[in-house]
Structures are given as structure tokens and as C-alpha cells.
Amino acid sequence: MTIDLTETTTGAIHDALMQARRQVGGAALGMVLTLIIVTDESAQYDSVRAASQAGREHPCRVLGVIIRNPAGRSRLDAEIRVGEGGPGETLLLRMHGPLGQHADSVIAPLVLPDTPVVTWWPGQAPAIPSADPLGALAQRRVTDAAASDKPRQMLTALASGYRPGDTDLSWTRATSWRSLLAATFDQPYGNMTSGTVSAEQHNPSADLIATWLAGRLGIPVAREVSAGPGITEVSFATADGDITLSRPDGRTATLAKPGQAERRVALHRRETTELLAEELRRLDPDEVYAEALARFAVHPVDEGTSA
Amino acid sequence: MITQGSAAGDLWAVNPLRDPRDRRIPRVAGPCVLVMFGVTGDLARKKLLPAIYDLANRGLLPPGFSLVGFARRDWENEDFAKLTYDAIKEHARTPFRETVWQQVYEGVRFVQGEFGDDAAFDRLAETVKQLDAERGTGGNCAFYLSIPPKAFPDVVQQLKRSGLSEAGQPHSGIQPWRRVVIEKPFGHDLASAKELNAILDAVFPAHSVFRIDHYLGKETVQNILALRFANTLYEPIWNRGYVDHVQITMAEDIGTGGRAGYYDGIGAARDVIQNHLLQLLALTAMEEPLSFDADSLRAEKEKALSAIRLPADLATGTARGQYAAGWQGGIQVPGFLEEEGIPTDSRTETYAAVRLGVDTRRWAGVPFFLRTGKRLPRRMTEIALMFQRAPHLPFAATDTEELGQNALVIRVQPDEGVTVRFGSKVPGSAMEVRDVNMDFAYGESFTESSPEAYERLLLDVLIGDPPLFPRQEEVELSWRILDPIEEFWAEHTKPEPYQAGSSGPASADALMGTSGRAWRRL
Numbered sequence: 001m002t003i004d005l006t007e008t009t010t011g012a013i014h015d016a017l018m019q020a021r022r023q024v025g026g027a028a029l030g031m032v033l034t035l036i037i038v039t040d041e042s043a044q045y046d047s048v049r050a051a052s053q054a055g056r057e058h059p060c061r062v063l064g065v066i067i068r069n070p071a072g073r074s075r076l077d078a079e080i081r082v083g084e085g086g087p088g089e090t091l092l093l094r095m096h097g098p099l100g101q102h103a104d105s106v107i108a109p110l111v112l113p114d115t116p117v118v119t120w121w122p123g124q125a126p127a128i129p130s131a132d133p134l135g136a137l138a139q140r141r142v143t144d145a146a147a148s149d150k151p152r153q154m155l156t157a158l159a160s161g162y163r164p165g166d167t168d169l170s171w172t173r174a175t176s177w178r179s180l181l182a183a184t185f186d187q188p189y190g191n192m193t194s195g196t197v198s199a200e201q202h203n204p205s206a207d208l209i210a211t212w213l214a215g216r217l218g219i220p221v222a223r224e225v226s227a228g229p230g231i232t233e234v235s236f237a238t239a240d241g242d243i244t245l246s247r248p249d250g251r252t253a254t255l256a257k258p259g260q261a262e263r264r265v266a267l268h269r270r271e272t273t274e275l276l277a278e279e280l281r282r283l284d285p286d287e288v289y290a291e292a293l294a295r296f297a298v299h300p301v302d303e304g305t306s307a
Numbered sequence: 308m309i310t311q312g313s314a315a316g317d318l319w320a321v322n323p324l325r326d327p328r329d330r331r332i333p334r335v336a337g338p339c340v341l342v343m344f345g346v347t348g349d350l351a352r353k354k355l356l357p358a359i360y361d362l363a364n365r366g367l368l369p370p371g372f373s374l375v376g377f378a379r380r381d382w383e384n385e386d387f388a389k390l391t392y393d394a395i396k397e398h399a400r401t402p403f404r405e406t407v408w409q410q411v412y413e414g415v416r417f418v419q420g421e422f423g424d425d426a427a428f429d430r431l432a433e434t435v436k437q438l439d440a441e442r443g444t445g446g447n448c449a450f451y452l453s454i455p456p457k458a459f460p461d462v463v464q465q466l467k468r469s470g471l472s473e474a475g476q477p478h479s480g481i482q483p484w485r486r487v488v489i490e491k492p493f494g495h496d497l498a499s500a501k502e503l504n505a506i507l508d509a510v511f512p513a514h515s516v517f518r519i520d521h522y523l524g525k526e527t528v529q530n531i532l533a534l535r536f537a538n539t540l541y542e543p544i545w546n547r548g549y550v551d552h553v554q555i556t557m558a559e560d561i562g563t564g565g566r567a568g569y570y571d572g573i574g575a576a577r578d579v580i581q582n583h584l585l586q587l588l589a590l591t592a593m594e595e596p597l598s599f600d601a602d603s604l605r606a607e608k609e610k611a612l613s614a615i616r617l618p619a620d621l622a623t624g625t626a627r628g629q630y631a632a633g634w635q636g637g638i639q640v641p642g643f644l645e646e647e648g649i650p651t652d653s654r655t656e657t658y659a660a661v662r663l664g665v666d667t668r669r670w671a672g673v674p675f676f677l678r679t680g681k682r683l684p685r686r687m688t689e690i691a692l693m694f695q696r697a698p699h700l701p702f703a704a705t706d707t708e709e710l711g712q713n714a715l716v717i718r719v720q721p722d723e724g725v726t727v728r729f730g731s732k733v734p735g736s737a738m739e740v741r742d743v744n745m746d747f748a749y750g751e752s753f754t755e756s757s758p759e760a761y762e763r764l765l766l767d768v769l770i771g772d773p774p775l776f777p778r779q780e781e782v783e784l785s786w787r788i789l790d791p792i793e794e795f796w797a798e799h800t801k802p803e804p805y806q807a808g809s810s811g812p813a814s815a816d817a818l819m820g821t822s823g824r825a826w827r828r829l
Contacts, residue, residue: 172331175331175332176366178324178329178331178332179331179332179333179335179366180335180366180370181324182322182324182325182332182335183335183337183369183370184370185322185323185324185325186321186322186325186335186337186369187337187338187445187481188478188480188481213324216323216324216326217323217324218323251406252406252409252410253370255370255371257443260443261371261440261441261442261443263370263371263442263443264370264409264410264413265366265368265369265370265410266363266364266366266404266406266407266409266410267366268404268406278331282330282331284330286331287328288326288328288329288331
């Protein structure tokens with residue numbers, strides 16, 4: 001059911017939620033976290049949809065924060081959805097006028113007790129997420145450098161503002177590549193001298209993978225530009241020849257090692273929902289991300305440069 | 308829940324990209340071939356083949372992973388690929404993706420032959436060698452024996468004769484491995500279990516034999532360890548000071564179905580109590596292991612199993628039944644003796660219950676009641692710790708009339724979760740106390756994310772992580788518990804009939820009733 005409340009208060013929203021819960025039944029029980037999405041009118045549909053799909057794995061209360069018309073009169077409108085398409089609850093909160101500057105005063109009373117809080121900026125994010133009032137409410141703050149106009153600058157900014165609990169979806173996108181790379185190095189390999197990561201020009205995931213590899217393997221890793229889609233190849237020069245993991249079509253990767261037959265493995269690009277589900281699975285600080293990010297700030301990879 | 312074994316620990320030492328703090332990167336199996344015997348069986352189609360796809364879909368299988376089917380049918384690779392495809396389409400839990408299927412498909416091979424046929428096994432050895440060369444499987448090979456135990460000697464001997472059981476020379480500095488996976492039944496008594504083990508042991512070293520008890524792959528069962536050893540709340544009351552008794556139940560609504568031939572002469576106790584229920588008991592009763600590595604965990608389970616004491620009088624301390632015709636779940640069903648393939652004078656039980664003691668300081672005097680049966684009202688597996696009543700109730704007797712015993716129930720299946728049952732005041736002006744439930748359901752807290760038991764276990768086999776697999780000592784200890792009961796039954800009792808759809812024979816209720824207790828409702 002959907003309930004629309006205009007010119008409302010958090011108290012009235014709370015009452016409406018309780019009433020909806022009674023009518024729908026047990027649907028609202030057992031929620032494991034509160035997910036705050038800071039978005040705008042044009043992007044809210046996609047991000048809320050991704051969140052409620054991820055909510056199948058992690059039933060949660062989704063609080064969509066939409067700031068509108070900052071010059072107008074202060075007003076709070078709420079759209080409450082309970083028992084629709086997912087096990088959790090979704091609240092879209094439209095804040096008009098000066099209220100937009102005090103969104104945390106609306107959100108704080110609506111956060112579920114005793115469960116973690118995650119704040120996600122699907123679009124532009126503050127440079128220091130933990131300093132943002134809505135970020136300060138959360139123990140997990142999810143940004144997306146790929147959504148920024150200048151992803152590399154964004155990564156550098158995130159590095160300088162990093163606090164434990166920060167994470168970025170461009171790092172999440174790197175997981176499937178990273179696990180395949182880790183599996184590749186479970187097998188014996190020759191002495192490596194250098195590496196290369198090829199991807200589209202603006203691809204912070206590729207930048208982070210290159211940085212991570214360089215830090216872990218202690219070799220220079222170059223970042224090269226390809227036509228995409230996404231990341232197309234990671235290769236290493238070894239004494240015996242090249243180890244190459246290439247994925248030209250965004251779906252199937254081919255692993256080539258010196259003296260061995262080529263092997264293929266599915267490596268698809270994941271939807272936002274899957275990324276978010278991975279992000280919500282573990283809520284402890286991601287130290288490996290922090291290290292890769294910090295290293296990126298010191299040795300930013302660029303086309304033709306090495307990490 | 309259970310931590311990485313030493314195999315995975317070593318990887319981190321060698322592989323610079325692995326880091327225990329990096330918890331996004333999953334454990335991925337190394338390159339290998341899985342050879343499956345009995346691919347046309349139900350288990351393979353419904354569980355194993357879909358599990359392989361699901362693992363691949365989650366990115367947990369390595370590039371080059373290959374699957375070889377071995378069966379009697381006159382098939383080509385394509386026919387086996389078709390069977391695999393259909394099994395995946397019908398039973399896989401993750402969405403179907405063409406690219407993932409292609410990855411699986413490229414590694415699918417089929418070898419046709421009888422278990423006694425030398426030439427067939429030579430072909431199998433040749434196929435595995437070819438896969439090694441073509442797909443870089445590193446000489447690693449796991450054999451899944453999804454076949455009746457009577458075929459074990461032939462297959463194991465053939466594996467030895469054809470050289471398949473030998474891991475061979477190191478591939479680029481790494482010693483390849485051989486593992487063999489077997490399913491219950493692990494024998495039908497202590498002697499046959501030892502015999503079966505001797506057959507395997509002659510060819511495969513003990514650490515490379517993986518015994519699958521799929522209950523141990525279930526999240527809820529692994530959660531027993533988390534519930535007990537990650538919390539402070541339960542362990543202080545997890546003993547004779549607070550627990551009155553423990554009930555471990557596995558109820559099935561189905562009859563013998565297509566397993567009649569196997570089931571006759573085996574019965575409920577051998578089929579379920581010996582493995583699943585005693586494993587659940589061991590996990591419930593054991594002390595805290597030093598760590599969750601295989602040796603520590605198995606050592607504690609073995610201690611718990613060794614401490615089990617049979618009832619002094621087996622006639623009143625055990626019960627067995629056989630379902631008679633009746634109505635189950637709205638359908639009229641035949642009795643066990645009328646099932647196809649069951650002799651009309653069969654004395655095989657379809658229901659078994661037993662009262663066991665655990666002779667430890669923690670559990671002295673606390674009875675553990677185990678029961679299992681077919682054609683019961685519904686399918687359900689649970690472990691229930693029933694607590695003692697409060698020593699004193701400062702209420703009028705009428706206030707607490709409806710107050711039962713506090714209980715902690717671990718629901719293994721279906722509707723996995725944990726329930727705590729306790730008394731609460733009924734709203735109103737009078738003081739009246741009634742039982743209520745506090746409930747944790749996996750379905751509500753982590754929907755969809757828990758892998759199927761076989762996925763988890765197959766992955767553990769391919770990684771070589773053994774904590775979830777019982778070893779031979781545990782199997783033998785379980786038979787030591789069950790053998791005297793089976794002998795007593797064979798000599799002295801006939802299974803008591805119970806109506807299909809009812810909750811078991813009257814003697815099972817008497818087994819409980821003599822101590823003033825009652826079974827939980829099914």
C-alpha cells in the first residue's frame with residue numbers, strides 16, 4: 001500500500017507507518033537495516049528500485065531523501081510504501097525550502113532502532129561523507145565515484161576525507177575482477193615485472209584495481225584506455241610470457257597463461273542492485289579499500305602512467 | 308561460519324592478492340576436474356548439477372573447471388550436457404545466464420561404461436588427462452561416488468587400477484590432489500561401516516575422503532555454533548542447571564517413495580538417527596572447540612558422541628513404528644507394507660525414537676529425545692531445548708495456568724530460524740501469563756543469500772576444507788550407539804503401526820510420558 005502525506009511531520013509519518021504495518025500484517029518485521037538514499041527527483045526512481053530489489057536479500061527501511069526547491073517555504077512531503085514488491089518499507093521524503101539543510105532532523109527519528117544505518121549517494125556525493133549530517137548518522141557510507149563528473153578527482157577527495165566505514169561502488173564493481181585475479185594467482189606463476197589494466201577512459205574501478213595490484217604485487221601497473229565496455233583486460237608481464245585476463249564483450253573473460261590452454265569464465269557486469277547487495281552484506285570497515293584508495297591519492301594512475 | 312582451514316590459510320601466505328581482511332573476495336576453488344559417478348540419479352539431477360551451476364554463477368569455480376560424468380548409458384558428451392542443462396534449468400537457484408552455462412558446458416565430458424569395465428576406466432583416465440592438458444586443471448581431481456555402496460569396491464579398485472587415484476607428479480611445483488566424496492549410508496552397522504572404510508582406505512588416505520552429511524551444509528546447523536559460541540546469552544544456560552530435556556526431531560511427510568528397495572531392511576534409525584540426528588546432538592551437546600578448524604571441531608563432536616549413554620531398559624527407552632494406511636495432507640496414502648517393493652511381512656521401522664543420556668558434567672541427568680519418522684503430519688527438522696520451570700512462581704496458580712516451559716528452538720528446516728518461547732503478561736487488568744514466541748527467521752533477515760547445503764559442501768570439497776565433513780571415527784561412534792538398539796529391536800520387538808498423517812506410534816508417546824514430558828507438536 002502507498003500512503004501520501006503532504007506538509008507532514010515525522011510523528012505523523014511514524015503513526016502512518018504503524019497503521020500500515022497493522023493492515024499489511026507482518027511484512028515490516030525483521031528488517032535488518034536502514035538505508036538512507038540521498039538523491040534527486042530525476043534519479044530517485046532507479047536508485048530506490050535498486051534498493052528495494054537488494055532489500056530482498058536485506059529487508060530494510062529505505063529512506064529516500066529528495067531536496068527540492070531550496071528557495072521556497074519549508075515543507076515535508078512523505079510517500080510511504082509498505083508491502084509492495086519487497087519485504088521492507090520505503091519512504092520517499094521530499095524536503096522543500098530551508099528544511100533541506102536540516103534533513104538529518106527528519107531522518108534521525110525515522111531510523112530503525114538497534115540496527116545498522118547505511119547512507120548511499122547514488123549521484124554526486126560530499127567529499128567527506130562522514131562529515132555530512134546524513135553521513136554522520138550512518139556507520140556505512142556508500143559513494144559512487146563513477147557517477148561523478150571527474151571520477152579521479154573524486155577518488156582523491158574521498159581518500160583525503162576517508163573515515164572507516166566509507167566505501168565506494170566503483171570498488172564494489174571491482175570485486176568480480178579482483179576475485180578472478182586472486183584465483184589466478186592461487187596457481188604458480190613466473191616472476192612478474194609489470195602489469196597493465198585496460199578500460200574505458202573514465203573508469204574509477206580500473207584505477208582502483210591498478211592501484212590495488214601495484215600495492216599488492218609490488219610491481220608497476222599501468223592504466224591504459226580501451227573502447228570498453230568497462231574493464232577489458234588485465235595483463236602481467238612475467239619471465240615466462242604474459243598472463244592475460246581479457247574480457248572484450250563485458251560478459252566472458254578469457255584467461256591465458258604461458259604454456260597453458262586458454263580458459264574461459266563468465267564475468268558479467270553487475271547491476272546496481274547486485275552491487276548494493278554486496279555492499280550491505282558486510283558492514284565492517286573495508287581496510288583493503290582504504291589502502292587502495294590511500295595509495296591512489298599518492299600515486300594517481302592516469303593513461304600511460306603507472307601506479 | 309566455520310573458518311578457513313589450513314589449506315586456505317596457506318594460500319594467503321603464497322598469494323599476494325589474498326588478504327584475510329579482504330572479505331569481498333570469496334574463497335574460490337582451484338583448477339580441478341570433478342568426476343561424478345551416478346549422474347543419472349535423483350541427487351545428481353536435483354542437487355549436485357544445479358549446485359555446480361550456482362557455484363559457477365557466483366564466480367566460485369575456477370576457469371577451466373571440468374565435470375566428467377560416468378554412467379552405464381550409451382551417451383555422448385552432448386547427451387550428458389543436455390541432462391546437465393535440463394537439471395540446471397529446472398533446479399538451479401540462481402538465475403540462468405547463457406555465459407555461465409557456456410563456461411560450465413565447455414568443461415562437460417561423458418564416459419560410458421560399467422563399473423567393472425577396465426576399458427571404460429581407461430577411457431576415463433584418458434579423459435581426465437586430456438582435460439588437464441586442454442583446460443589446465445592442474446592434475447587435481449575429485450571423485451563423487453553418488454552410487455550405492457555395493458558398487459564402491461568395484462569403482463575404488465578401478466580407480467586404483469587405472470591409475471586415477473594417484474595424484475602423480477607435481478605440476479609446476481604444486482602437488483596435485485585426489486579427493487573422494489561419499490554419501491550416506493556409511494554402512495548399516497559398525498562392522499559394515501568399517502568394511503566400507505577399509506575399501507576406501509586401501510586406496511585413498513583418510514584426509515582425502517569427504518563424507519557428506521548434507522545437514523551439516525545447512526546454514527541453520529552451522530548457526531548452532533554461532534548461536535552458542537558467539538553469544539554470551541545462551542551458553543550460561545546451556546547445561547543441566549537450566550535445561551530440562553532436549554528434543555531433536557526430523558519428521559518427513561513423505562513415504563518411502565522410490566527408495567523402497569533401499570529402505571526395506573534399513574529403516575528410520577539407520578537412515579536418519581545414525582547420521583543426521585546424532586550429528587545434531589553432537590553439535591548441541593559438545594563443549595566449545597578450541598577453534599573451528601576440522602580437527603578441533605571433530606574432536607569435540609567425538610567427545611560428545613563418546614559420552615552418549617543408552618537407556619538402561621531398551622524396551623521403554625526406545626520406540627519404533629511403521630506407518631499404516633491413512634490420510635496424510637489431504638491425500639489417502641497406503642501403509643508401508645502396501646508400498647511397492649516392500650514385503651508384506653517387513654519388520655522395517657519407518658518411525659524411530661530413542662532417549663539418550665550424555666554423560667558429562669554439563670548434561671548429566673538431562674535426557675536427549677531423538678525421533679524421526681515418515682508419513683508424519685508435516686516435514687520439519689528442529690532442535691528444541693526445553694528449559695526447567697521457574698523454581699518459584701510468585702503468581703496465583705490460575706495466573707500461570709497457560710504458562711508452559713521456556714524453550715529455545717533451532718528450526719533446521721523448513722522456515723529456518725530460531726525461536727525463543729517464554730511467558731508474557733496478557734494485556735488486561737488481570738495478571739495472566741501465557742507463552743509467546745520471539746522469533747528470528749532467516750527468511751526475514753537474510754533472504755536468498757544463504758547457499759544451498761550442497762553448494763557449500765561441494766565448494767568445501769574442491770577447496771579441501773574439511774570441518775563440515777564427519778570423519779570415520781564419528782561414523783563408528785554413531786554405529787556403536789545404534790547397533791545395540793538395532794539388535795534389541797531385531798530380537799524383541801515388532802514395529803508398532805501408526806496411522807499415516809498421525810504423529811507417531813503410542814509407544815513413542817509413552818517413552819516421553821513416563822517422565823511426565825511430552826513431544827512437541829509436529
